[in-house]
Amino acid sequence: xxxxxxxxxxxxxxxxxxxxxxxxxxxxxxxxxxxxxxxxxxxxxxxxxxxxxxxxxxxxxxxxxxxxxxxxxxxxxxxxxxxxxxxxxxxxxxxxxxxxxxxxxxxxxxxxxxxxxxxxxxxxxxxxxxxxxxxxxxxxxxxxxxxxxxxxxxxxxxxxxxxxxxxxxxxxxxxxxxxxxxxxxxxxxxxxxxxxxxxxxxxxxxxxxxxxxxxxxxxxxxxxxxxxxxxxxxxxxxxxxxxxxxxxxxxxxxxxxxxxxxxxxxxxxxxxxxxxxxxxxxxxxxxxxxxxxxxxxxxxxxxxxxxxxxxxxxxxxxxxxxxxxxxxxxxxxxxxxxxxxxx
Amino acid sequence: xxxxxxxxxxxxxxxxxxxxxxxxxxxxxxxxxxxxxxxxxxxxxxxxxxxxxxxxxxxxxxxxxxxxxxxxxxxxxxxxxxxxxxxxxxxxxxxxxxxxxxxxxxxxxxxxxxxxxxxxxxxxxxxxxxxxxxxxxxxxxxxxxxxxxxxxxxxxxxxxxxxxxxxxxxxxxxxxxxxxxxxxxxxxxxxxxxxxxxxxxxxxxxxxxxxxxxxxxxxxxxxxxxxxxxxxxxxxxxxxxxxxxxxxxxxxxxxxxxx
Numbered sequence: 049x050x051x052x053x054x055x056x057x058x059x060x061x062x063x064x065x066x067x068x069x070x071x072x073x074x075x076x077x078x079x080x081x082x083x084x085x086x087x088x089x090x091x092x093x094x095x096x097x098x099x100x101x102x103x104x105x106x107x108x109x110x111x112x113x114x115x116x117x118x119x120x121x122x123x124x125x126x127x128x129x130x131x132x133x134x135x136x137x138x139x140x141x142x143x144x145x146x147x148x149x150x151x152x153x154x155x156x157x158x159x160x161x162x163x164x165x166x167x168x169x170x171x172x173x174x175x176x177x178x179x180x181x182x183x184x185x186x187x188x189x190x191x192x193x194x195x196x197x198x199x200x201x202x203x204x205x206x207x208x209x210x211x212x213x214x215x216x217x218x219x220x221x222x223x224x225x226x227x228x229x230x231x232x233x234x235x236x237x238x239x240x241x242x243x244x245x246x247x248x249x250x251x252x253x254x255x256x257x258x259x260x261x262x263x264x265x266x267x268x269x270x271x272x273x274x275x276x277x278x279x280x281x282x283x284x285x286x287x288x289x290x291x292x293x294x295x296x297x298x299x300x301x302x303x304x305x306x307x308x309x310x311x312x313x314x315x316x317x318x319x320x321x322x323x324x325x326x327x328x329x330x331x332x333x334x335x336x337x338x339x340x341x342x343x344x345x346x347x348x349x350x351x352x353x354x355x356x357x358x359x360x361x362x363x364x365x366x367x368x369x370x371x372x373x374x375x376x377x378x379x380x381x382x383x384x385x386x387x388x389x390x391x
Numbered sequence: 392x393x394x395x396x397x398x399x400x401x402x403x404x405x406x407x408x409x410x411x412x413x414x415x416x417x418x419x420x421x422x423x424x425x426x427x428x429x430x431x432x433x434x435x436x437x438x439x440x441x442x443x444x445x446x447x448x449x450x451x452x453x454x455x456x457x458x459x460x461x462x463x464x465x466x467x468x469x470x471x472x473x474x475x476x477x478x479x480x481x482x483x484x485x486x487x488x489x490x491x492x493x494x495x496x497x498x499x500x501x502x503x504x505x506x507x508x509x510x511x512x513x514x515x516x517x518x519x520x521x522x523x524x525x526x527x528x529x530x531x532x533x534x535x536x537x538x539x540x541x542x543x544x545x546x547x548x549x550x551x552x553x554x555x556x557x558x559x560x561x562x563x564x565x566x567x568x569x570x571x572x573x574x575x576x577x578x579x580x581x582x583x584x585x586x587x588x589x590x591x592x593x594x595x596x597x598x599x600x601x602x603x604x605x606x607x608x609x610x611x612x613x614x615x616x617x618x619x620x621x622x623x624x625x626x627x628x629x630x631x632x633x634x635x636x637x638x639x640x641x642x643x644x645x646x647x648x649x650x
Contacts, residue, residue: 134484270506274499278484280448285499285552286472332488335505358517390487 055336058328062343066116069350073112076354078362079103107244110251112350114243117251118311119321119349120342121258124265125303126318127325131272131334132296133196136391137206139319140304143192144212145185146315149308150370152184152215153177157235158220158227178253182305188212189301193293214382219324240366241312250310257306264299265338268292272334292340314368316375321345323382348374397423398457399555399588400445405454407437407444413452414440420607420616422590424555427582429599430592432609433632439480441609445590446477447515452569458556472500476552478545486534490544494519497551515551517524523547523577539570546574546645550581559591563598571595573597575602596628600644619644 075086081103085095089104122140129138129145140146156177195208224232246254265272271292274282283289304318325341326332352374356365401421408414415437422428430438443449445456447463456463458474466474470471476497483493497519498512506517523543533541542562549557562578563571573593577637579602582589593599599606600619607616608627615627622628628639628646 131485267504270499270502270504273496273506276483276485276488277493277496278479278481280479280481281477281483281496283448283468283477284446284472284477285501286469287495288468326487330489330493332485391485 053332055329056330059339059343061066062224062328062340062347066343066347066350069347069354070112070116072304073115073350073354074104074108077103077108077357078364110246110248111244111353114246114251114254114311115349115353116346117254117258118243118307118314119317119345119347120348121261121303121307121345122314122318123321123325123341123345124262124338125300125307126320127322127334127337128268128272128296128300128303129318130266130391131275132293132300133192133205134203134275134278136323137319139316140185140300140308141313141315142206142209142248142319144188144209145192145300145304146308146313147209147213147216148184148186148188149181150184150306150313151188152180152182152192152305153238153309154216154223154235155184156180156222157238158223158231175253178257178306178309181309182257185305185308186298186301189297189304193297238312239368241314241368241371242310243349243365243367244364246310254310257302261299261303261306262338262342263294264302265334268295268299269334269338272296273332276332312368315369315372316379317345317349320375320378320382321348324348324378326391399424399426400458400590401455401457402445403443403455403457405444405456407440407449407495408452409449410452415609415611415614417575417612418454418607418609418614420605422556422605424588425582426588426604427579427602428588428590428605428607429596429603430590430607430609431594431599431631432611436611439560439607442477442558442590442592446475446558447471451555463637469500472554475552475556475558476554478542478549478550478557478562480560480564482541483533483545486532488533490525490531490533490536491520491529493517493544494525494548494551497548500552502544507525515553519547519551522550524614525559532605538565539573541565542566542570542574543577546577546581550585552585555588557587557589559589561592561594563593563595571598575599576623578602596631597645600628 075081075083081100086104087102089095089101095101126139129140129143130136192205192208198206199205199320271282271287274285274287279289321344322341325344329336329340352370353367356367356370358365398421405418406413406416418441430441432438444451458466476503494516495508498508498515499506501512502508509569520529523546525543525547528536528540533544533596536544546559546562562574566574575598578589581587603619605617606622608614608622608631610631615622623641623644635649638649640647
């Protein structure tokens with residue numbers, strides 16, 4: 049409300065920043081392509097080296113698109129959770145939602161082949177991985193939600209999230225012990241996190257899941273705003289608690305679970321981005337915050353991916369490590385500077 | 392049996408509490424439009440439970456609660472949000488909200504699915520800001536406010552919700568005498584000028600006697616209800632506390648420590 053214009057300027061600025069980050073991301077990689085050639089290729093011309101066209105359109109373009117989906121979606125799920133749990137430290141990673149997704153993925157990648165006794169992956173389509181990870185994250189989210197109803201204590205919730213992380217890694221260790229080297233390697237690579245190597249079909253599926261999560265979030269805007277006052281106040285404003293809680297949980301589960309399935313567990317984006325966004329947008333109105341955190345998250349993810357790419361070298365760092373290196377100091381900085389984290 | 396009269400709330404033979412334990416029973420009172428009513432009683436006698444029951448947060452055990460011409464339980468939550476607003480003892484979950492944003496949330500029952508504020512909504516928000524002297528604080532965050540200011544904001548939000556009945560749970564706790572009187576005076580004005588019916592729990596019995604149109608005393612027995620002067624005459628306040636500790640002075644309407 050307070051001057052819609054100020055937000056408009058911030059949004060224009062963020063959109064421009066997104067464009068810059070996207071161009072930077074597309075123009076950097078293991079093969080060095082001059083910026084002018086990147087631009088001309090993007091505008092449909094054929095570059096002097098034929099392989100550049102392939103690299104840009106078939107590798108870097110989908111990768112940048114995945115980064116945008118992953119960054120935007122994870123940040124949105126973080127925002128939803130912070131509002132739902134009335135907790136500034138809530139996020140898909142901290143509350144064990146990503147661990148749940150990991151568990152789902154691990155059970156599928158390593159467990160099923162154990163039970164079935166063969167290592168063929170032919171039947172393990174992308175859809176089943178997405179479903180397994182989503183179910184895993186959804187289950188953890190439900191358990192955390194039930195616990196949150198009984199335990200009002202913020203710390204208890206976070207500790208429960210940590211415990212889920214431990215349980216997951218324990219089960220994963222057990223699975224790994226019995227698993228074949230090949231399957232184990234698949235899981236380990238998945239757990240490093242990656243926004244590359246997604247086929248068009250996988251990308252479409254991920255896009256669909258994120259879109260569904262965004263739509264559910266938009267439907268929930270009004271109840272999300274009411275939840276800022278607390279559940280009793282929300283109820284007195286006519287919000288149906290059960291229905292809106294479920295909608296928000298499903299949205300979060302889809303976003304965090306779906307993204308984790310395709311890109312691996314990516315830390316800190318969901319926790320840090322909503323806080324960073326609130327530094328720019330001085331409002332708690334979710335109508336403004338939802339697009340803002342998505343833009344901010346997409347920018348951050350593109351930049352992290354650009355860093356992970358190690359310019360002009362063939363090595364790619366695990367994206368999970370980069371987001372942690374960027375995200376953890378941000379959280380510490382927020383805590384030290386503001387003394388108190390608020391949402 | 393529909394009840395048709397000028398009463399906004401009428402409560403008959405109400406019993407409140409939890410399944411395993413009745414906290415208070417035989418509660419009877421009626422409030423007309425524009426009345427300010429205080430609920431007093433010692434700690435643990437069921438003031439908050441009464442408020443939670445009236446607010447629809449917890450089911451009653453027995454008796455009847457009429458809100459306007461309908462039983463309280465018959466209301467859907469969205470209809471109820473247009474007839475009844477609350478100010479609770481709990482703090483808003485997010486202290487990062489600005490004063491104006493928080494008050495605007497009071498308009499939720501009337502806005503569309505996206506919560507877009509119409510001209511009518513904005514007028515109502517301005518009126519609430521104005522009535523509770525919050526115009527200068529509108530862009531302040533809640534964590535920057537003093538206890539007295541925050542309380543005013545929460546009441547202003549309830550006013551913006553524009554309901555016929557407003558329930559407040561201990562609106563004067565943590566405030567100094569000046570701010571206690573200020574908030575109660577504002578409630579009185581809201582009740583008398585805007586024709587709202589207001590029911591609040593409080594420990595400020597002396598202030599309640601001076602400002603309220605009606606008082607409900609929860610004493611664990613008959614729960615007397617009526618005009619403050621009438622209640623003084625009937626010596627109901629004398630029995631509120633053990634007389635060897637505190638005594639009520641009917642002339643001044645105040646309590647004295649027993650010597």
